[in-house]
Amino acid sequence: MDVVCPWAYIGKRRMERAVADLPGVEVVWRPYRIDPAAPVPAEPLAEALRDPMADDLLRACSPGLTPAGNRERVARIAAEEGLGPTWGAAWRANSHDAHRLIALAEPYGVQDAVVEALLKAHWIDGADISDRAVLARVVGDVFPEGPALLETDAGDRRVRDLLLEGKARGIRTSPTIVAGERALAGAQPPEVIADFLADAEEPRELPEEVSRYRWAESLLDQRDPLGALELLQPLLAEHGRDRAVRLLAARAWYASAQLRKARAALEEFVAEHPDDAYAHALLGRTLQRMSEHELAEPHLRLGSAMGTPV
Template sequence: MRVEIWMDVVCPWAYIGKRRVERAVADFDGDVEVVWRPYRIDPSAPVPGEPLAEVLRDPVADEALRACAPGLAPAENRLRVDLIAAKEGLGPPWGAAWRASSHDAHRLIALAEPAGVQDAVVEALLRAHFVDAVDISDREVLARVVGDVFPEGVALLDGDAGEERVRELLLEGRARGIRTSPTIVVGDRALAGAQPPEVIAEFLAEGGERRSVPSEVERYRWAESLLDQRDPLGALVLLRPLLSEHGSDRSVRLLAARAWYASAQLGRARAALEELVAAHPADAYAHVLLGRTLQRMSRGEQAGPHLRLGAAMAEPR
């Protein structure tokens, strides 16, 4: 069974959730493969990090911590998580000392997967942030943290290794409805939060498989979901390989045109839509979207025929 855990290494519930998943898996009757996926609770966290004690005096910055404990005030969450962490055998000492970007940490986690050391890297990063209380946005710190388990990993950070993978995974998570850290996913089912081990065990026992669809179709659906969530630039990131490999596909071109239109890349939208209406003159939606694109480009006279034609074709007969 493949278990995906979407989490941010700067979310304390992720560390608690890791311990609970480990206990549930230990008692599970069957083989379990755990893979770690990125989630960002504080995308604006800086490099280098800043002392967390100072940040927590700012009520606006403190709100970022709600993402890993929905429904709780940040101060209440911190007190609760301290007590629960102790019960899970984490610390002492316990507690993050830095508000730090987790971007490079997530790159390391992604790069560690094919190397077969992903879990060890996750454990090292979580311990560094919450027990050793170091700044995991600092690459020199990261080198010390993962040096024993993934020594080749930190050198990869000097280039762009893992950048595209992490960015796509973050977009995939958003498209799939991941909204909190941690979220455990088996097949098409998700369990949000660091649930007790018995709840996780029950969730695992129910099994589940991802719907068997071609990877291109899955990627298309994720891009469509992001566009529906008003993230056209994210949709275009996921569409990039589809446009490269299946650029002549009508559905792919139309979805890309919608994303270009929504992100005000009107020249690209117009070019794609003109090709579509030439190849598929009966596509009412393509005519309407082309008309709206031309309107936004202040080309009203050219827009009119497409808008009227699209409206006429859409009328019930």
Template sequence: MRIEIWADVVCAWAYIGKRRLEAALADPALDGVPVEVVWRPFRIDPTAPAQAVPIEEMYRDPMVDAALSRCAPDLSPAENRVRVSEIAAEEGLGPRWGAAWRADTHDAHRLLALAFEHDGAARQDAVAERVMKAHFIEGRDISDREVLVAIAAEAGFADGVALLDAGAGEDTVTELLLTGKARGVATSPTIVVGDRALAGAQPAEVIRDFLLQGGRRRELPEEVERLRYAESLLDQRDPLGALVLLRPLLDEHGDDRNVRMLAARAYFTSAQLGRARTTLEGLVADSPDDSYARHLLGRTLQRQGLTAEAAPHLSMAAAMTPDFA
């Protein structure tokens, strides 16, 4: 059973959730169940500065409240801090508890992704433990490269530093963040097994019962799954994210009509009208009776100020599909 934990390493509930998941997995009811725990990236504070600042400054910034709510949506930031401290002590996280820095987590997520890619789930879990311990218990700045160097070494993943320095993991983390969004992950942590998700750092017995129910996920070809995720992002009004996930498909399956149409929609929605027009002109040439492609081409030409060129396409689309009138 693969257990995915979508979480940010600066979300205190993620660290608490890790302890609770470990307790759930130690339950006799799960004896003999093969388990692989994989950490996936989530960002609760994507506007964190590249240079870390003392955590007290963050708590004085009202703009941060919305970000912190993604770690504990049912509590105010002040209530969350108090509750977290109490529960962290109950879970044996301490004796000192509390982050000292508002730190950007991008490189930490890269290190986690690279640990999984190169050394597997157990090594990745060791890195996750060390990153969160450094942040919440030792008060270290996990955005600092020297701190990450030490964390990688402590977790037995010394090669990770060279990989970070070479820029590895950038595309992986970007795509995973978009994949999580496409799959509907909206809270840190969220545990996913197959097609089922459990949001929040639930008690160990709740996690145990969730795991015992398992979760099946229909296996789809990778390119079909990627296309569906891109479409989900477009439906969520993230056309640029959709184009990021579409990039490999455009490179490898650029003649596929579904890929081209989704790309055209994303180009149009993100106001990349030249690319939208080129793509749609090709689609209309290949299938003159595709009323939607023709309608979207007409709208693209309209937005480019080419009213006369747009008119025939819009008229034909309306004749074929009255809803486009």
């Protein structure tokens, strides 16, 4: 979820009602960014809404309603959920640091309280939650360690990895509830959430490096090779000689036009694994793109002869 999404706050209230009678449900908050281009420092929301592009985006989010009509609708629903008495954001705020605090709060056991404080600050108090001084005041009582951590780079890599994992999972909206391998998009009614959670299967516990590899592979399939490489960094550092990791990284370097890195990795790879048809074919394609056609030809022939189409 994203703290600058009004449906996230509404969804939080509905989730609380849904899990009240479900024993053993643990809610863990993960980041999503609905406006990753939001500036730092923040800009007044009224000013941002005068941008015609913002108007078009808001209309796409609420078909059949004007942006003003949609804001009135959301405010009404928020009031029905007990949120208020005032309602409405005052700032177009970048939420990255807020998400860092949420991620950092998890091992301290105060994540839900931090999420509540941030949502209230943005949607009810009209605070600028992109401002670190404001964030320190907002979470200081519930997460005393947070303000000092915020002045470092703590949590930055964790948030970026979680955002990439969400993209790899196919998360496309805020809020989305994930239970096991299933996802429920939107701030659904409590009874829908309760039924969804009651039917959820226990997630399979995979080693962290296996999950990271799977998410990187998914991002590459979604044509996000740079995101895949970011998730692969720890695997390359710790398991850099693993055959699957090396080949996936080479694919990502090729797809992101980092051809020198792809070539070096693949030349070493095929020297060690001369029977790998795909590696020969990919090396051939890499050399072709580098205009090394004579060098590419034998690898392309080998790849084709061993069954990998080129």
